[in-house]
Amino acid sequence: SRYKSNAAPQTLTTVRIKDKDHITDEYTNVTPKILSYLGRNLHLQKGNPLSIVRQRIVEYFYRRFTHRGKPTFSVYDNLSPVVSTKQNFDDLLIPNDHPSRLKSDCYYINKDTLLRAHMTAHQTELLRSGLDNFLMIGDVYRRDEIDSTHFPVFHQVDAVRSQRKEELFCDKPDLEIFEPEFDSSNPNAFKNSIMDPMKQSCHTLEATKLMESQLKNHLIGLCKALFGENIKHRWVEAYFPFTHPSWELEIYYENKWLEVLGCGIVRNEILANIGPNNSIAYAFGLGLERLAMAMYKIPDIRLMWSTDSGFLNQFQIENINANITYKPVSVYPQCTNDISFWLPETLTVDTFTNNDFYDLVRDVGGDIIEQVKLKDKFIHPKTKKHSLCYSIVYRHLERTLTQAEVNKIHKQIENAVVKNYNVVIR
Numbered sequence: 001s002r003y004k005s006n007a008a009p010q011t012l013t014t015v016r017i018k019d020k021d022h023i024t025d026e027y028t029n030v031t032p033k034i035l036s037y038l039g040r041n042l043h044l045q046k047g048n049p050l051s052i053v054r055q056r057i058v059e060y061f062y063r064r065f066t067h068r069g070k071p072t073f074s075v076y077d078n079l080s081p082v083v084s085t086k087q088n089f090d091d092l093l094i095p096n097d098h099p100s101r102l103k104s105d106c107y108y109i110n111k112d113t114l115l116r117a118h119m120t121a122h123q124t125e126l127l128r129s130g131l132d133n134f135l136m137i138g139d140v141y142r143r144d145e146i147d148s149t150h151f152p153v154f155h156q157v158d159a160v161r162s163q164r165k166e167e168l169f170c171d172k173p174d175l176e177i178f179e180p181e182f183d184s185s186n187p188n189a190f191k192n193s194i195m196d197p198m199k200q201s202c203h204t205l206e207a208t209k210l211m212e213s214q215l216k217n218h219l220i221g222l223c224k225a226l227f228g229e230n231i232k233h234r235w236v237e238a239y240f241p242f243t244h245p246s247w248e249l250e251i252y253y254e255n256k257w258l259e260v261l262g263c264g265i266v267r268n269e270i271l272a273n274i275g276p277n278n279s280i281a282y283a284f285g286l287g288l289e290r291l292a293m294a295m296y297k298i299p300d301i302r303l304m305w306s307t308d309s310g311f312l313n314q315f316q317i318e319n320i321n322a323n324i325t326y327k328p329v330s331v332y333p334q335c336t337n338d339i340s341f342w343l344p345e346t347l348t349v350d351t352f353t354n355n356d357f358y359d360l361v362r363d364v365g366g367d368i369i370e371q372v373k374l375k376d377k378f379i380h381p382k383t384k385k386h387s388l389c390y391s392i393v394y395r396h397l398e399r400t401l402t403q404a405e406v407n408k409i410h411k412q413i414e415n416a417v418v419k420n421y422n423v424v425i426r
């Protein structure tokens, strides 16, 4: 509501994105701050670490997959981030009640339109256009926690690789992709199930296992190309509504396992919904920021957005494979202020939406907000009033903040929280 104008109630309110007006409704939760990131295209900006990692990934796919001198994968790195809920969810078999659709997790423009939450949102339209091997690279938008590895806008590389029987089993022509009961010219006659943890019921185990091993080899090959032969990794079983089986790849970085990508065998329903199809496909989606941070030892995800020459100059290189270790220009101190408040009777410590609060804090505080941590939930034993306490960590990336400056912004945040939630500051 705070983003709607005070015009007469009959007036439709709109948000303008790239010269197009979108009608807002009760789903609208994009903020002016978030919209200001559209079009920055860090992944295409020369000298941005994300752009270097993008080029290295594309190069790996060119080198590894070339057929008769032609690259197998087409690359799409400039698709609009404004997508429909059909693209982002329905086409990918994401159920209507899936939590990833919640207003608290996505930036909606209105009920039917949102800023894509993953690059997989473009998978179906590209498959429908007849492509079978392609990379999709771009900015994605999610309402998430605030810390050094999470930012509401980040970048993903997504891929699909499909193969027909003749390619997959080129040296074993008697093997099949599909079980005998499955008829790929009439896929709806077969109820495909994902009950078996090893495979989809329409696929043969041989086809699934061969795709799995190719997928894993290609991704490990990619990690080695980016991090060197000695990178420590592990596969973790995962679930995505659009793939089965599914995995996540983690790499060992700074004494912790860091999730870098999700992947799996594309659910046959997705391919069959497009039209008769006799291939099997794998897909993956990885986060460019996580890779860039680990490759170049960049300690904070917000630095990717820096326009400071002290940062960007370190990545002005001729050879994309050059070894770079980020050197902090200097380290400015953090400043932590707590905010605690009594909730109105309409809210409890459990119904209060953290992500709404995080957005509000960031809208008022901007990029100097480094982290927001829930510190305490409290229910008064006598009055039964509910109270929350958050710590807000402030840090400017390029200069020292004074306590007075921080106090002023903290006060503005308090005022905004009071106004939006009707809370009482303690």
Ligand code: FA5
Pocket (backbone or CB within 6 Å): 117, 118, 119, 120, 142, 144, 149, 150, 151, 152, 154, 156, 158, 240, 243, 259, 260, 261, 262, 263, 264, 283, 284, 285, 286, 287, 288, 289, 290
């Ligand atoms: C997905 O987005 C799936 N679409 C990936 C996929 C594609 C799976 C195709 C199967 C087939 P997930 O939400 O886990 O999955 O995000 C993928 C990657 O994006 C993560 O592994 C991580 O590297 C990165 N990522 C996720 N959230 C954030 C964030 N808030 N900040 C930075 N990077 C993030």
Ligand code: MG
Pocket (backbone or CB within 6 Å): 248, 259, 262
């Ligand atoms: Mg994940």
